[in-house]
Amino acid sequence: QVQLQESGPGLVKPSGTLSLTCAVSGGSINNSNWWSWVRQPPGKGLEWIGEIYHSGSTNYNPSLKSRVTMSVDKSKSQFSLKLSSVTAADTAVYYCARVGKGGLLGFVFLDYWGQGTLVTVSS
Amino acid sequence: DIQMTQSPSSLSASVGDRVTITCRASQSISRYLNWYQQKPGKAPKLLIYAASSLQSGVPSRFSGSGSGTDFTLTISSLQPEDFAAYFCQQSYSTPPTFGQGTSLEIK
Numbered sequence: 001q002v003q004l005q006e007s008g009p010g011l012v013k014p015s016g017t018l019s020l021t022c023a024v025s026g027g028s029i030n031n032s033n034w035w036s037w038v039r040q041p042p043g044k045g046l047e048w049i050g051e052i053y054h055s056g057s058t059n060y061n062p063s064l065k066s067r068v069t070m071s072v073d074k075s076k077s078q079f080s081l082k083l084s085s086v087t088a089a090d091t092a093v094y095y096c097a098r099v100g101k102g103g104l105l106g107f108v109f110l111d112y113w114g115q116g117t118l119v120t121v122s123s
Numbered sequence: 124d125i126q127m128t129q130s131p132s133s134l135s136a137s138v139g140d141r142v143t144i145t146c147r148a149s150q151s152i153s154r155y156l157n158w159y160q161q162k163p164g165k166a167p168k169l170l171i172y173a174a175s176s177l178q179s180g181v182p183s184r185f186s187g188s189g190s191g192t193d194f195t196l197t198i199s200s201l202q203p204e205d206f207a208a209y210f211c212q213q214s215y216s217t218p219p220t221f222g223q224g225t226s227l228e229i230k
Contacts (some may be wrong), residue, residue, distance in 0.1 A: 046221040107173040113166035
């Protein structure tokens with residue numbers, strides 16, 4: 001059973017950089033899955049931030065692309081998110097998730113999720 | 124980006140009821156549509172992928188249908204543990220986008 005666990009500071013100052021790590025256990029980060037970050041502002045909907053492959057290849061949401069950097073550390077079986085120049089609008093619960101695949105047409109979905117971590121942007 | 128619109132935004136129902144939630148895409152997404160359930164303070168849980176494929180371990184009272192732009196999630200007989208928020212998500216193009224959610228409440 002794959003398990004994911006987010007970690008990082010729960011409070012970030014405006015204009016600072018949000019940094020989170022997702023530890024993967026119960027499965028290999030080196031397999032054919034992509035690994036994703038999703039966020040959810042309090043009381044609101046879900047926003048896809050981006051995804052990373054174990055090779056380091058990334059795809060980012062164009063709305064956040066200029067501020068997002070993702071990386072992977074295969075030796076530690078973890079991947080990370082950095083979001084720069086944060087404002088109060090970046091206050092959200094941040095989830096990491098595995099991108100699963102199914103069917104012959106390559107359907108993708110988020111099948112394993114971390115518990116989420118609340119990051120508040122405030123001075 | 125593809126816009127996903129769910130209806131209704133909230134719904135009150137009773138245990139045993141049959142419930143249907145609708146999701147509409149702003150353009151055709153074939154069958155690249157997933158459904159998630161989210162309980163308060165918890166991460167979303169995958170219910171349905173590829174519009175109608177039931178994720179392993181999900182009760183058979185959940186079903187999905189649709190293709191193109193219009194999709195539905197149906198719960199055939201509501202159980203107490205089904206009261207939660209439900210989100211649709213398209214995986215047809217990047218960035219993947221979610222509906223705004225449907226809150227299913229106890230009547």
